[in-house]
Amino acid sequence: MTTSTTSADRGEKQNKRRGVRLWAVAVWVMVWQLGAMALGQEILLVSPVSVLLRLGELVPHWDFWKAILFSFWRITLGFLLACVTGTVLGVLSSRFSPVRDLTAPLMSVVKSIPVASFIILVLIWVPSRNLSVVISFLMVTPIVYQNVLGGISSMDQKLTQMADVFRVPFPRRLRYLYLPQVAPFFRSACAVGLGLCWKAGIAAEVIGLPDGSIGERLYEAKVYLATPDLFSWTVVIILVSLVFEKCFLFLLDRLVRRLEQS
Amino acid sequence: MEIELKQVSKAFGEKQVLTDFSHTFPQGELTCVMGPSGCGKTTLLSLLLGLETPDKGEVLGMEGRKKSAVFQEDRLCENAGAVSNIRLVNPALTKAQAEEMLSALGLSDSLKQPVRTLSGGMKRRVAILRALAAEYDVLLCDEPFKGLDAETKALVMDYFLGKTKGKTVILVTHDSAEAAALGGHLLLL
Numbered sequence: 001m002t003t004s005t006t007s008a009d010r011g012e013k014q015n016k017r018r019g020v021r022l023w024a025v026a027v028w029v030m031v032w033q034l035g036a037m038a039l040g041q042e043i044l045l046v047s048p049v050s051v052l053l054r055l056g057e058l059v060p061h062w063d064f065w066k067a068i069l070f071s072f073w074r075i076t077l078g079f080l081l082a083c084v085t086g087t088v089l090g091v092l093s094s095r096f097s098p099v100r101d102l103t104a105p106l107m108s109v110v111k112s113i114p115v116a117s118f119i120i121l122v123l124i125w126v127p128s129r130n131l132s133v134v135i136s137f138l139m140v141t142p143i144v145y146q147n148v149l150g151g152i153s154s155m156d157q158k159l160t161q162m163a164d165v166f167r168v169p170f171p172r173r174l175r176y177l178y179l180p181q182v183a184p185f186f187r188s189a190c191a192v193g194l195g196l197c198w199k200a201g202i203a204a205e206v207i208g209l210p211d212g213s214i215g216e217r218l219y220e221a222k223v224y225l226a227t228p229d230l231f232s233w234t235v236v237i238i239l240v241s242l243v244f245e246k247c248f249l250f251l252l253d254r255l256v257r258r259l260e261q262s
Numbered sequence: 263m264e265i266e267l268k269q270v271s272k273a274f275g276e277k278q279v280l281t282d283f284s285h286t287f288p289q290g291e292l293t294c295v296m297g298p299s300g301c302g303k304t305t306l307l308s309l310l311l312g313l314e315t316p317d318k319g320e321v322l323g324m325e326g327r328k329k330s331a332v333f334q335e336d337r338l339c340e341n342a343g344a345v346s347n348i349r350l351v352n353p354a355l356t357k358a359q360a361e362e363m364l365s366a367l368g369l370s371d372s373l374k375q376p377v378r379t380l381s382g383g384m385k386r387r388v389a390i391l392r393a394l395a396a397e398y399d400v401l402l403c404d405e406p407f408k409g410l411d412a413e414t415k416a417l418v419m420d421y422f423l424g425k426t427k428g429k430t431v432i433l434v435t436h437d438s439a440e441a442a443a444l445g446g447h448l449l450l451l
Contacts, residue, residue, distance in 0.1 A: 158337050159337055159339070162331075165311055165313070165330070165331050168350060176342055180339060180341045180342070257341075260346070
C-alpha cells in the first residue's frame with residue numbers, strides 16, 4: 001500500500017513556494033535604483049548602491065555591532081518574556097474563568113493603546129535603556145495570549161474524549177494532544193509578534209534614545225539628514241528581524257516535530 | 263462481573279434513540295451488536311464508555327473497569343508517528359513491541375511517518391492496534407474494520423481475535439458476514 005500525500009503536506013509545499021522570490025526582490029531593488037537615479041537627490045532618496053557602500057563602511061566598526069547587539073538583546077528579551085507570559089495567561093484563562101475575565105479587558109486595553117502613548121508612559125517608570133524590553137513585551141503579549149487561548153478553545157473534543165477513555169496522563173496529553181493543537185496558533189502569534197516587536201522596539205528607542213542603540217543611530221541620521229545612514233540602519237533592522245524570525249520559527253518547528261514524533 | 267444495562271433510555275433533543283433498553287453482556291466474551299443505521303449502536307457504546315449518561319435507567323458493571331476503544335473515527339494524534347500513537351495509551355509498551363505489533367498488520371514500512379501521511383486503511387489499523395495495546399478490562403469497538411480491503415480485513419480480524427481471546431469485547435458492526443466470522447454473541451438492536 002502506498003502512502004497518500006495529504007492536503008496538509010501540499011499546503012506546506014505551496015506555502016514554501018509562496019515565499020519571497022529572489023527575482024521579485026531584484027526587480028524592486030532595480031525600481032529603487034532607477035527612482036533614485038531619476039530623482040538625483042541623495043538626500044531625498046538614496047540609491048541602493050549608496051546604501052550598500054555606507055553599510056560597507058559601517059560593518060567593520062565595533063560600534064555598529066554593539067548597537068545591533070544592544071537593540072537585539074533587549075527586543076528579543078521582551079519578545080521571549082511575552083511568549084512565556086502570553087502562554088501562561090492563555091493556559092490559565094482556558095482553565096479558570098475568573099482569570100479569563102480579569103485578563104481579557106487588560107489585553108484589550110494593551111492592544112488598543114497607541115505604541116507612542118505606551119512609550120511615553122513607560123518612559124516615566126522605566127530607564128530608557130530598558131524601554132524596548134517593556135515595549136516589545138507589551139506589544140507581543142496580547143497576540144500570544146489570544147492565539148494560545150484560541151488554540152486551546154479549538155481543541156478537538158473527540159481527541160480529549162479518547163484521552164479520557166484511555167486515561168492518558170496529563171504530561172502525555174500535553175505533548176501529544178495539546179501541543180500539536182496549540183503549536184500552529186502559537187507559531188502564527190510568534191510570526192506576527194516578531195515583526196511587531198522590532199517595529200515597536202525601535203520606535204521606542206527613537207523616542208527614548210538609549211545610548212548605543214539602533215534607535216539612537218536612526219535619530220542621529222534624521223537630525224543630520226544623513227539619508228544613507230537612515231537607509232542603512234533600516235536595512236540592518238529588516239535583515240536582523242528577518243534572520244531572527246526565520247531562525248526562531250525554524251527552531252520552533254523542529255522542537256514541536258521532535259516532541260511529537262519521538 | 264457482567265456488564266448490565268437496566269431499562270436505559272437516551273434521547274438527543276427530540277430524537278429518542280434508546281427506550282427502556284436492557285441487556286447483559288457476558289464477561290470474557292465477544293458480543294457483536296448489529297442493527298440498522300440510527301438505531302442507537304454508537305449511543306450504546308458511548309453510554310458504556312461513560313461519554314454519555316442515560317436519561318433513565320442505569321449501566322452496571324463498568325465502574326472502576328479499565329476501558330479501551332476503537333472509535334467510529336480514528337481519533338489519532340495526526341502529527342505523531344504510529345509508534346507514538348500506540349505508546350500514548352500504554353507507556354509500558356516498548357518501542358520494539360509497538361513496532362512488532364505494527365509489522366504484524368503490515369505497517370512495517372510506515373513506522374517513522376506522521377500518521378497524517380498514512381492512508382485511511384493504515385490509520386484504521388493503527389487505531390485498532392492502539393486499542394489492543396492499552397491495558398483494559400472491556401474493549402468497545404465501533405465498526406473497527408470499516409475501510410479495510412478484504413485481504414487486510416481478514417488479516418486484521420485474525421489478529422484481533424487472537425489478541426482479544428478471553429476478554430470482554432463489545433463490537434458494533436453493520437456487516438453480518440463480519441459478525442459471523444468473528445463469532446461470539448449477537449445482539450440485534
